[in-house]
Amino acid sequence: MKRSRSRKGAPGIVEVANRAGVSPATVSRCFNSPGIVRGETRKRIEQAAEDLGYIRDRMAGAMHHGFSGTVGLIVPTIDNAIFAELIQAFAARLLQHDQTMLIAAHGYDLNLETAIVRALLERRIDGVAMVGLKHNSAPLEILATRHVPVLAVWNYRSDSSIPCIGANNLEAGLGVTQHLLDMGHRDIALVFPPTDVNDRAEDRLQGALMALGCSLLDLPANRFRQAFYDIGQAKAAVADLLRQDKPTAIVCGNDVIAQGAVYACQLLGLRIPEDISIVGIGDFRGSAHMEPGLTTWRLPARRIGEQAADMLSRGMPFADADRISRVQVPSKLMERGSVRRLA
Amino acid sequence: MKRSRSRKGAPGIVEVANRAGVSPATVSRCFNSPGIVRGETRKRIEQAAEDLGYIRDRMAGAMHHGFSGTVGLIVPTIDNAIFAELIQAFAARLLQHDQTMLIAAHGYDLNLETAIVRALLERRIDGVAMVGLKHNSAPLEILATRHVPVLAVWNYRSDSSIPCIGANNLEAGLGVTQHLLDMGHRDIALVFPPTDVNDRAEDRLQGALMALGCSLLDLPANRFRQAFYDIGQAKAAVADLLRQDKPTAIVCGNDVIAQGAVYACQLLGLRIPEDISIVGIGDFRGSAHMEPGLTTWRLPARRIGEQAADMLSRGMPFADADRISRVQVPSKLMERGSVRRLA
DNA sequence: CTGCAAAATGAAAACGTTTGCGTCTTTAAT
DNA sequence: ATTAAAGACGCAAACGTTTTCATTTTGCAG
Numbered sequence: 001m002k003r004s005r006s007r008k009g010a011p012g013i014v015e016v017a018n019r020a021g022v023s024p025a026t027v028s029r030c031f032n033s034p035g036i037v038r039g040e041t042r043k044r045i046e047q048a049a050e051d052l053g054y055i056r057d058r059m060a061g062a063m064h065h066g067f068s069g070t071v072g073l074i075v076p077t078i079d080n081a082i083f084a085e086l087i088q089a090f091a092a093r094l095l096q097h098d099q100t101m102l103i104a105a106h107g108y109d110l111n112l113e114t115a116i117v118r119a120l121l122e123r124r125i126d127g128v129a130m131v132g133l134k135h136n137s138a139p140l141e142i143l144a145t146r147h148v149p150v151l152a153v154w155n156y157r158s159d160s161s162i163p164c165i166g167a168n169n170l171e172a173g174l175g176v177t178q179h180l181l182d183m184g185h186r187d188i189a190l191v192f193p194p195t196d197v198n199d200r201a202e203d204r205l206q207g208a209l210m211a212l213g214c215s216l217l218d219l220p221a222n223r224f225r226q227a228f229y230d231i232g233q234a235k236a237a238v239a240d241l242l243r244q245d246k247p248t249a250i251v252c253g254n255d256v257i258a259q260g261a262v263y264a265c266q267l268l269g270l271r272i273p274e275d276i277s278i279v280g281i282g283d284f285r286g287s288a289h290m291e292p293g294l295t296t297w298r299l300p301a302r303r304i305g306e307q308a309a310d311m312l313s314r315g316m317p318f319a320d321a322d323r324i325s326r327v328q329v330p331s332k333l334m335e336r337g338s339v340r341r342l343a
Numbered sequence: 344m345k346r347s348r349s350r351k352g353a354p355g356i357v358e359v360a361n362r363a364g365v366s367p368a369t370v371s372r373c374f375n376s377p378g379i380v381r382g383e384t385r386k387r388i389e390q391a392a393e394d395l396g397y398i399r400d401r402m403a404g405a406m407h408h409g410f411s412g413t414v415g416l417i418v419p420t421i422d423n424a425i426f427a428e429l430i431q432a433f434a435a436r437l438l439q440h441d442q443t444m445l446i447a448a449h450g451y452d453l454n455l456e457t458a459i460v461r462a463l464l465e466r467r468i469d470g471v472a473m474v475g476l477k478h479n480s481a482p483l484e485i486l487a488t489r490h491v492p493v494l495a496v497w498n499y500r501s502d503s504s505i506p507c508i509g510a511n512n513l514e515a516g517l518g519v520t521q522h523l524l525d526m527g528h529r530d531i532a533l534v535f536p537p538t539d540v541n542d543r544a545e546d547r548l549q550g551a552l553m554a555l556g557c558s559l560l561d562l563p564a565n566r567f568r569q570a571f572y573d574i575g576q577a578k579a580a581v582a583d584l585l586r587q588d589k590p591t592a593i594v595c596g597n598d599v600i601a602q603g604a605v606y607a608c609q610l611l612g613l614r615i616p617e618d619i620s621i622v623g624i625g626d627f628r629g630s631a632h633m634e635p636g637l638t639t640w641r642l643p644a645r646r647i648g649e650q651a652a653d654m655l656s657r658g659m660p661f662a663d664a665d666r667i668s669r670v671q672v673p674s675k676l677m678e679r680g681s682v683r684r685l686a
Numbered sequence: 687c688t689g690c691a692a693a694a695t696g697a698a699a700a701c702g703t704t705t706g707c708g709t710c711t712t713t714a715a716t
Numbered sequence: 717a718t719t720a721a722a723g724a725c726g727c728a729a730a731c732g733t734t735t736t737c738a739t740t741t742t743g744c745a746g
Contacts (some may be wrong), residue, residue, distance in 0.1 A: 009490050012732055022495065023696045028734055038694060038742095053488065058465045059402040059411065060732035061703040069403065070445070070466060079431035081424060088422035088448060095447060100462050102413070102443050105431060118445055122401045123413060145396065146353050231629040259629065266634035285422065286574040286602065291609035355702055366726045371704055381724060403702035406731040 014019025089305030173207025184342030235262025273340035382555025432648030516550025527685030616683035635680025
């Protein structure tokens with residue numbers, strides 16, 4: 001039934017060894033610690049490997065020392081501008097470290113994470129990066145049991161229970177809202193996604209409310225809207241918001257929502273920033289080129305991705321029992337044209 | 344130096360076997376062909392596996408039958424809306440088949456593909472999907488030698504040399520341009536990326552020229568611009584184009600370029616579609632919600648991704664020497680508001 | 687030359703599964 | 717009840733590396 005793959009044309013380490021006139025052990029050493037084989041021998045081996053088109057089998061190797069050279073990345077979604085830059089940077093940097101990336105998306109369904117973690121573990125990943133600090137305990141426990149390093153990316157909290165690298169999202173929410181206040185805005189609406197499974201949004205919202213000096217409940221009904229990270233949905237939500245009495249500015253949970261907000265304004269014939277100001281969070285690809293350019297909070301996705309890859313590639317001495325390593329990457333306001341200064 | 348991972352807490356198949364009072368062989372069978380073990384025995388084994396938190400090691404298994412349960416996906420870029428939907432769909436469907444995805448991007452540098460293919464092969468992928476029909480021979484040969492199934496995704500050509508699944512990009516380029524002609528436009532400009540390493544763009548451009556009934560050389564200097572798939576670059580290119588004598592419509596190589604074109608128009612104060620019409624290709628996430636909605640050619644990314652995953656998961660009997668399977672998925676014009684009918 | 691430490695290499699035992707080939711039960715047919 | 721066929725299961729040999737330990741070679745000082 002299951003026809004076993006005839007690895008006919010694929011030479012193994014022993015074929016290389018034979019051709020080079022050495023033992024398989026030496027060939028293995030030649031690849032893993034080139035320093036300990038004699039120069040001339042190494043030349044011969046490399047030549048033989050080259051001739052035969054040898055490609056090592058890391059799985060076989062992984063059976064011994066347990067390292068597969070592959071790490072996992074778990075994101076809420078790929079189908080979206082949000083994590084694109086992160087994923088790309090992570091993958092690219094990993095490749096430089098001679099590692100590869102196994103990626104999976106759970107679509108903001110944290111329960112799916114358990115299945116995903118299992119699937120990754122079956123492939124013996126050396127470590128895993130997962131977006132966000134909020135996770136079910138099940139997958140975390142499984143990973144802990146196997147001693148697989150876990151790194152939370154994207155968000156930073158000084159009191160996170162797992163190692164993390166990311167920006168301070170509270171600061172982001174606070175920052176953009178404060179900017180609006182600084183520009184003289186007093187009537188500000190908020191458009192955010194549900195925060196129950198999204199700690200990034202949770203922190204941003206909290207930061208925004210902190211700047212506003214009030215709680216969500218204090219907010220007038222028409223100064224808050226919920227929308228997933230989806231342009232169409234955000235557009236609809238904002239359009240609905242704007243059809244009633246308008247605020248002078250809108251804080252969007254991220255740039256995707258901001259994009260939807262911009263479309264909503266265009267739909268209603270409102271000019272930005274003359275009629276209404278908009279700020280986003282994230283500074284995704286393209287946000288700078290919008291008309292007007294979107295004022296937003298820059299989250300250094302590329303840097304986070306690269307550094308996460310570095311951390312996971314190294315011996316990764318983070319989370320050594322008592323000391324959890326937490327890295328906060330700097331983020332900052334990008335002032336562009338979508339905010340108007342009020343008298 | 345390299346502290347070997349103490350897989351202390353990780354039970355193997357033999358621990359499960361002991362606890363269930365059977366041999367490892369039976370446990371293995373219980374997972375791979377549940378049908379051939381007695382119901383009562385199976386229950387006991389499953390219980391034991393559950394208790395111990397057993398997670399099978401597919402690498403060990405892969406050493407025998409050669410299948411790792413992982414397939415590769417090679418795309419030009421992740422950092423972009425273009426392939427996001429494809430990647431997401433591919434990964435999600437793969438997960439349903441109990442497979443995982445190893446992904447890598449080459450950034451439109453085909454030479455990098457060889458290194459990527461090697462990296463994937465070292466992990467013993469069961470198959471690989473790569474965007475596009477144009478590839479160097481080196482990676483293709485390595486894959487062929489190893490009998491690893493290859494599937495080109497995204498573009499379709501009836502005469503492709505490797506199995507493929509995708510839309511007919513020539514038809515796409517032809518279709519949007521013809522639509523413009525049908526709407527009365529006669530002065531049309533083209534904005535496309537370099538076509539030397541991008542067969543999708545190549546086909547689209549050819550289709551557009553076909554509709555126009557001329558070659559690229561016949562085109563007036565100010566009716567063609569080159570821009571990579573980057574919003575900022577496209578915006579600049581189109582703005583440059585529009586500052587001189589304006590065409591009545593622009594055909595964009597894809598929706599990313601179209602987005603840049605829209606921003607360029609907004610920058611110059613041109614209204615769409617009153618002052619100028621714009622069409623894209625791709626129908627990416629968000630294109631439908633723009634103001635006005637972008638008229639574009641819908642490439643069913645989700646469907647391509649899912650079907651590609653299905654093909655690669657099955658025994659994949661495509662490319663059986665003489666018979667190369669080529670799947671063309673239907674694509675179509677999405678008429679929205681960015682094109683104006685001319686008198 | 688001789689002898690010895692250091693360096694280079696080889697032999698073989700892992701690693702955790704799968705699977706072909708037997709053996710021992712069942713079940714069903716006579 | 718007897719026997720054959722089918723069904724369950726166990727044994728042990730793979731799979732392609734890495735790594736420990738032992739052995740051989742090399743370099744060098746005496």
